[in-house]
Amino acid sequence: MTSGLQDFDCIKKAVASKTGKKKDRKMMAKPKNVELDQCVIKWYQQQCASGVMVHGTELKMSAERFASNIGLQGFKASEGWLYRFKLRHGLTCKKVYGESLDANEEVIDQYCKEVKDLIQREGLLLEQLYNADETGLYYRSIPENTLASEKEKSVPGRKLCKARVSLLCGANALGSHRLKPLVVGKEKQPRCLRGMMDSLSVHYDHSVKAWFNVKVFKNWIFKHAVPEIVRFQMEVMKVSREQVRALILLDNAPAHPPASELVAKHGRIRVKFLPPNTTSLIQPMDQGIIVAFKRLYRRRFLEEVMVVVDEEERNVGQLTLQNLKNYNLRSVMHNISWAWNDVSSSTLANGWNCLLHRTEPVVDFLGFEADNFHHQFVKSGENTTVDDINN
Structure with missing residues (x-):
């Protein structure tokens, strides 16, 4: 019962801070290695605070480097790991504007x-x-975008x-x-x-x-x-x-x-x-x-x-x-x-x-x-x- 309340509190906290990708999330999957996950997210936050743009490639490289430092054998930062990491921490790809x-x-x-x-x-x-x-x-x-039926996989266009x-x-x-x-x-x-x-x-x-x-x-x-x-x-x-x-x-x-x-x-x-x-x-x-x-x-x-x-x-x-x-x-x-x-x-x-x-x-x-x-x-x-x- 106590574990369930703790999970509920974690989910509620994540939703309140908007770190989750979906506000109606009912389950929060924990990472296989909590220490590695915390190292990578802290590194990401430090880079952002310094004004450095971080891409998925850099996240995977940092994860493998941290895994080696903490002695985690056989770890590989795959696309699946990157997807789950971004999902856990509410990270999305956005375009950079202005100077x-x-x-x-x-x-x-x-x-x-x-x-x-x-x-x-x-x-x-x-x-x-x-x-x-x-x-x-x-x-x-x-306009480059247009309304289309959900059944259409793509919309033919013309040269811009x-x-x-x-x-x-x-x-x-x-x-x-x-x-x-x-x-x-x-x-x-x-x-x-x-x-x-x-x-x-x-x-x-x-x-x-x-x-x-x-x-x-x-x-x-x-x-x-x-x-x-x-x-x-x-x-x-x-x-x-x-x-x-x-x-x-x-x-x-x-x-x-x-x-x-x-x-x-x-x-x-x-x-x-x-x-x-x-x-x-x-x-x-x-x-x-x-x-x-x-x-x-x-x-x-x-x-x-x-x-x-x-x-x-x-x-x-x-x-x-x-x-x-x-x-x-x-x-x-x-x-x-x-x-x-x-x-x-x-x-x-x-x-x-x-x-x-x-x-x-x-x-x-x-x-x-x-x-x-x-x-x-x-x-x-x-x-x-x-x-x-x-x-």
């Missing part, structure tokens, strides 16, 4: 203090503090479209002024954009691989960003031309020239670089702003190419593929502009929380509320209500 382990918290705190002191010393307003960041956009990429452009987004710390996005493609004058370059809702530039380089970036700073900042401060903030000031925070990308080469308006508009390996933690555009933009762009893109209801009863799948084929850079420019303008001002402002206030950002995914999904369901012929979606 936060390379960041130095002391450097971040010092940089944030420098920015605050600079704002106070020069009397800068939040409207005069900007951040801009580059990102890649696979603008014709359709890797058409890509580079994109630069920027805005001020109050979220009241968003700079017009810059799109970088491969062609100097795409055929679908001929005669429209001056009337585009975004800026367009080109490079051999559709990547940012020093020439493209400097052209954006002096021909687009600075004039837009001056115009906003004079027309909206009612500041005289001589009093226009701005500080643009940038990361240390190879395409960015030295700060001394990015000074305009007699030093009143200049840039300050972020410390290395800190963009994932404090760069405002990386705190959910670009993610929100890409989700909005993807929703707009799918709405445009995916055919849900065809009144003439033609092949819906073929129509979708034809729409995808006809989706060109002109459509990309329009949807980029739409998505960027639909990123809420609160999301733009909250992206600065980590840098200015050392608090977590709050992302408002505008366009993903229940009403929006209800509209899409009704459009596709589904009879549902907003309450159904909320529930």
